[in-house]
Every structure is written in C-alpha cells, then in structure tokens.
Amino acid sequence: RVQLVESGGGSVQAGGSLRLSCVASGTFDSSRRMAWFRQPPFEREREGVAAAYIGGDYTEYAVSVEGRFTISKDDAKTTVYLQMNDLKPEDAGGYYCAADARGGHWTWTGGYISWGRGTQVTVSS
Numbered sequence: 297r298v299q300l301v302e303s304g305g306g307s308v309q310a311g312g313s314l315r316l317s318c319v320a321s322g323t324f325d326s327s328r329r330m331a332w333f334r335q336p337p338f339e340r341e342r343e344g345v346a347a348a349y350i351g352g353d354y355t356e357y358a359v360s361v362e363g364r365f366t367i368s369k370d371d372a373k374t375t376v377y378l379q380m381n382d383l384k385p386e387d388a389g390g391y392y393c394a395a396d397a398r399g400g401h402w403t404w405t406g407g408y409i410s411w412g413r414g415t416q417v418t419v420s421s
Contacts, residue, residue, distance in 0.1 A: 297322055297323065297325065297396075297409065297410060298320050298321070298322045298323065298324055298325075298395045298396045298409070298410040299320070299321050299322050299410065300318055300319070300320055300393045300394070300395055300410055300411065300412035301318070301319050301321075301412055301413075302316060302317065302318045302391065302392065302393045302412040302413070302414060302415040303316070303317050303318075303319075303415060304316040304317050304378075304415060305391060305415030305416045305417045306416075306417070306418070307418040307419075307420065308383055308417075308418070308419055308420075309419070309420050309421075310383060310384055310385060310419055310420065310421050311382055311383065312383050312419070313379070313380060313381045313382075313383065314380045314383065314417060315377060315378070315379050315380070316332065316377065316378040316380070316391055316393075316415060316417075317375060317376075317377050318330065318332070318375065318376045318377075318378075318393030318395075318412060319373065319374065319375045320350075320374040320375065320376075320393075320395050320410075321374070322410075324350075324395070324396050325396055325409060326396050326397060326398050326399075326409060327349070327396065327397045327398075327399075328349055328350040328351055328352070328395075328396075329347055329348070329349050329350075329354075329395070329396075329397040329402065330347065330348060330349070330350060330369070330376045330393065330394065330395045331344060331345075331346065331347035331348075331356075331393070331394045331395070331397075331402055331403075331408065332344075332345040332346050332347070332367065332376070332378045332391060332392070332393060332394075333345060333391070333392045333393075333394055333405065334387075334389045334390065334391045334392070334417075335389050335390045335392065335414075336386070336388065336389040337388065337389055339389070341405075342392060342405050343358065343403070344356075344358055344402055344403030344404075344405075345357070345358050345361055345365065345378065345391070346358065346361065346365055346366075346367035346378060347367065347402040348367045348368070348369050348376055350369060350371055350374055350376075351371050355367055356402045358403070360386075361380075361387075364380065364381050364382045364383075365378060365379065365380050365381070366378070366379040366381075367379075376393065378391070380417070383417075383419045384419060385419045385420070385421045386419075387417065387419050388417055388418050388419045389416075389417060390414040390415070390416055390417075391414060391415050391416075391417055392411055392412055392413075392414045393411070393412040394408035394410065394411050394412075395408060395409070395410045396408060396409035396410045397409075
C-alpha cells in the first residue's frame, strides 16, 4: 500500500503563493494516478483540485483553480507538487494528497486507496 506525506501548507495573504508537496512511498496496487483534494472549513466533502500520473503526462484541474494552480511531479522521487499562485480566501482549507486510484473520475474520492493526513492552507483577505 502507498503511504503519503504532505507538506508545504501555511498562511498567506490573498494573492500570495504556496507550494505543496506529497511524497509517496510503498507499492501502488492499482493506477499511479495521484491527486490533490481540498476540504474547506466546516465542509464535509473534499473536492478535487488537480491530478497527475506518475510516469505519464496526464494532468487534470478543477475549473476554479485553472490558470492559478499547477500540478507537477518528480517521477524518480514519486512526488507530486501543487504550486498555488494568486491564492484567494476561498482556496483555504485542508489539502490532501490521494493516490492509487481504483478507477472512476479523478475527482471521485472513493476511487483512491491511499490518503495523506493533509496540510492546512489559510488565506487572509
């Protein structure tokens, strides 16, 4: 099973930037898709932010972050990054890395076998 560790969260003012990292270790049982999800404060659901494949060129983005966020990866380190620019207060929340997708749309939380513990992002206006 894959273990995931996120880092890079913090507090910024609106318009600022943060870079999140997610390091994967262990064995992928299914696909090598990795994704970032976020959970706004007081919300129960996590929403997909971006996804990429380790060893592939596939990327996906939520409409709300296109043009501001960039997902990238280091295949050799089995690490994905999320560069977040022009942050807005509505981007705040817990950011979680997910991996080892069993299938389904990339935004489907139920499709991922492994999850990290998350890293917090706070954006002040």
